[in-house]
Amino acid sequence: MALILNAWYVAAWPHEVSAEKLLSRTICALPMVFFRDAQGKASALEDRCCHREMPLSQGWMESCTVRCGYHGMRFDGAGQCVEIPGQEFIPPGAKVIAYPVVERHGWIWVWPGDASRADPKLIPEMFARNDHPDWTSVGGTTYVRGHYELISDNLLDLTHETFIHRESLGNQAVIDHPIEVEHTDSTVTVQRWMFNHEPAPFWKRNLFLKLGRDVPADRWQIINFAPPANIVLDVGVAPTGMGAREGNRGAGCEGCNLNAITPETEDSTWYFWAFARRFQREDEALSKKLIEQVAGIFEQDRVAIEGVHETMKRNRGRPVIHLIADKGQNLARRMVEGVAENEAANR
Numbered sequence: 001m002a003l004i005l006n007a008w009y010v011a012a013w014p015h016e017v018s019a020e021k022l023l024s025r026t027i028c029a030l031p032m033v034f035f036r037d038a039q040g041k042a043s044a045l046e047d048r049c050c051h052r053e054m055p056l057s058q059g060w061m062e063s064c065t066v067r068c069g070y071h072g073m074r075f076d077g078a079g080q081c082v083e084i085p086g087q088e089f090i091p092p093g094a095k096v097i098a099y100p101v102v103e104r105h106g107w108i109w110v111w112p113g114d115a116s117r118a119d120p121k122l123i124p125e126m127f128a129r130n131d132h133p134d135w136t137s138v139g140g141t142t143y144v145r146g147h148y149e150l151i152s153d154n155l156l157d158l159t160h161e162t163f164i165h166r167e168s169l170g171n172q173a174v175i176d177h178p179i180e181v182e183h184t185d186s187t188v189t190v191q192r193w194m195f196n197h198e199p200a201p202f203w204k205r206n207l208f209l210k211l212g213r214d215v216p217a218d219r220w221q222i223i224n225f226a227p228p229a230n231i232v233l234d235v236g237v238a239p240t241g242m243g244a245r246e247g248n249r250g251a252g253c254e255g256c257n258l259n260a261i262t263p264e265t266e267d268s269t270w271y272f273w274a275f276a277r278r279f280q281r282e283d284e285a286l287s288k289k290l291i292e293q294v295a296g297i298f299e300q301d302r303v304a305i306e307g308v309h310e311t312m313k314r315n316r317g318r319p320v321i322h323l324i325a326d327k328g329q330n331l332a333r334r335m336v337e338g339v340a341e342n343e344a345a346n347r
């Protein structure tokens with residue numbers, strides 16, 4: 001199945017893109033260079049000079065434009081050539097593809113497909129908590145040698161926490177409590193509620209930090225998916241009986257895991273993640289610890305996903321079995337397939 005090009009994907013964190021240094025990154029099998037123009041606006045150009053096809057990533061930034069490292073043509077953020085060394089005349093074809101780029105929700109987004117369809121309104125609002133004033137968000141990037149849908153599969157079935165993350169997020173309660181799955185034409189929601197129990201170590205620690213004592217807790221996992229691979233998890237714990245399910249979560253630890261999953265190629269993925277929280281918001285030591293802990297958790301997922309990817313490639317076409325907990329990921333996969341088929345039919 002071809003990669004979906006007509007979509008917004010996170011390409012970078014804002015601090016990775018500057019006016020001084022090119023960032024070379026492949027998105028949906030399209031090599032690009034990212035930089036900021038004189039106004040500070042992030043831009044993305046194809047990584048190919050229109051003269052003799054030198055990768056622009058082998059050039060450098062000069063006066064907020066890209067200097068090709070071969071014969072020195074210079075390009076602005078719109079991909080227009082603004083200088084040709086040794087000649088005044090700039091031919092009409094002296095330009096390279098500029099991909100639509102928008103900076104929003106604490107990330108830099110790129111649209112690798114048909115630029116005329118790149119409506120910024122299509123950038124998923126579900127990521128708003130990444131830079132929302134009511135939340136404190138920290139995050140990172142995990143590079144995965146695996147197909148991007150394997151990361152969606154992983155996040156849509158959290159029974160794996162009990163096994164892969166048994167020292168942090170998982171315990172018996174996760175597998176003992178069933179999931180509830182709902183969907184619309186363009187979203188999938190999977191939720192699991194665990195009432196009146198001793199939460200898994202990660203949540204137990206954070207609840208203790210907030211309350212100064214251990215208490216029985218209600219824990220929630222609400223996974224929201226939108227194609228191609230945008231996934232936001234509302235997660236957290238609150239003291240039992242405070243009405244967390246009805247929305248009264250302030251007495252506990254309310255977190256939100258934001259996952260923007262961007263295919264690099266069919267076999268590799270830029271996995272941008274963040275953990276936003278509404279507890280201990282000013283605690284910088286906790287912020288640092290959370291980056292380390294969450295990165296460590298996703299590192300465990302990375303190892304698993306790369307193993308799955310390799311095995312799947314060796315066994316292409318062999319049947320697998322499906323379990324009840326797979327319902328969300330199966331719905332998500334069918335949705336992605338539908339979007340990809342629709343895009344192929346309209347190309």
Ligand code: FES
Pocket residue numbers: 049050051052053054068069070071072073
């Ligand atoms: S290849 Fe870029 S200027 Fe010649």
Ligand SMILES: [Fe+2]
Pocket residue numbers: 154160161164165297298301
């Ligand atoms: Fe995981």
